[in-house]
Amino acid sequence: MKLPEQLPVQRLGRQQFRFEIDPPDVEYDGNGRGRLPDFTAKGLAGPALRRILAAELTVFGQMVLLSRLRNISGIYSHPVLEDSLGTGECDRALSHCHHQVFNQWIGFTLAEQKADLEAYLRSSHQTVSLEFCRGLVPPSAHEVERLLYLTDLETLLELLRLERGGAFGRPEA
Helix, strand or coil, X not given: CCCCCCCCCEECCEECCCCCCCCCCCEECCCCCEECCCHHHHCCCHHHHHHHHHCCCCHHHHHHHHHHCECCCCCECCHHHHXXXXXXXXXXXXXXXXXXXXXXXXXXXXXXXXHHHHHHHHHHCCCCCHHHHHCCCCCCXXXXXXXXXXXXXXXXXXXXXXXXXXXXXXXXX
């Protein structure tokens, strides 16, 4: 598969991956970021889905939100979408959206991921662990996507720890 010309091919010294498995309806802006397709063209209650995602200002926050819509059996559900789509189509739409948002996040540079994660942490007032982040991977993600995501997050969490007074920081009084 050939990379679209507008996508950056370098990612902090390592090649950026794009996969043959990317859904064909992912559109990329001039900065190489994916954006959600127009779900209304497929009759998938796009406006309702966009309103749900608009509650989160960060891509990382959208991954958290979408992962929370998946139950222990791995089925996605949301009352508004289920009313308009039915259970099966709601599950498919949210699963597809989760994978797209996940792909958007792993397509960011490390600097963009760091800024997005920091914005999420500031707005949510939560701490994030690697174990928590493992639960954000959509079930449809391929192993190489999962590994890229987890490697990036390990790096980011360590950077944040060191910036906040990790190994060489002064103890608080």
